[in-house]
Each structure stands twice: as structure tokens, then as C-alpha cells.
Amino acid sequence: MNQPFQTDFGAHTFLGKNVFINRDCCFVDLGGIFIVDQVFIGPRVLMISVNHRENPQKRADLVLKAVHIEKGAWLGAGVMVVPGVTIGAGAVVTHDVPA
Structure with a gap:
């Protein structure tokens, strides 16, 4: 985990193995x-639950509402994940997602 990192509690964030978190991330957990x-x-x-x-x-x-990031997913710079969202295993979003 690269610093700085911010969280409101931290006790409600659960990390698996080989997770990399880059700088300036904020988790509302x-x-x-x-x-x-x-x-x-x-x-x-930014991850908000x-x-x-x-x-x-x-x-x-x-x-x-919990946020779930599944095995092998990659969240690029500036992504915002809102409450209740699950990002599937191996997911990488590289284009627009329709409404």
C-alpha cells in the first residue's frame, strides 16, 4: 500500500493476498x-460502502451496502465504487459502460 491512504474506520476493510493499493486512495468502509x-x-x-x-x-x-472486489480485478486511477457494487473476478473496464 502506497501512502497516503485514508479510511473512516479501517476495521471493516478486508484484504486478500497480493493486493496492491496505490497512493491517495480513500475507503469509506x-x-x-x-x-x-x-x-x-x-x-x-474511492470506495464507498x-x-x-x-x-x-x-x-x-x-x-x-458492502463493496466486493473479486479476484484479479484491476481498478484504474480515479475509479469511484459506490455502495453495493461488486466488481467481478478479473474485471478491467477499458471502455464506456452504458446506463
Whole structure:
């Protein structure tokens, strides 16, 4: 892991073997971040596993959804992974992803 690295808790991040995390990454891990073996994470990657409810009267309520990065995936520089997303084994996104 290259420094600097930021996390809000850290205790909810689980790393497999041979994981590389480049500099300036930030993990918001209250909902859980699970990174399996042989994953490469580029600089300035942001992983978020927590959100707030959309209803203004309930906006203070947290919604926790784990992030899963499966074996051999590669996240390039500046990727943002939002709550509840799973990135499949060996995945590398090299083009636009349709809505």
C-alpha cells in the first residue's frame, strides 16, 4: 500500500493476498469493503460502502451496502465504487459502460 491512504474506520476493510493499493486512495468502509486476492487498485480510487436515505426526514439514517472486489480485478486511477457494487473476478473496464 502506497501512502497516503485514508479510511473512516479501517476495521471493516478486508484484504486478500497480493493486493496492491496505490497512493491517495480513500475507503469509506462502515458497510464493509471486501477485496479478494491479486487485486490492483490505482491511485485516487474511492470506495464507498455507506450512503444516506433520500427522504429529507430520514436523511440522517445510514444505508450500509458492502463493496466486493473479486479476484484479479484491476481498478484504474480515479475509479469511484459506490455502495453495493461488486466488481467481478478479473474485471478491467477499458471502455464506456452504458446506463
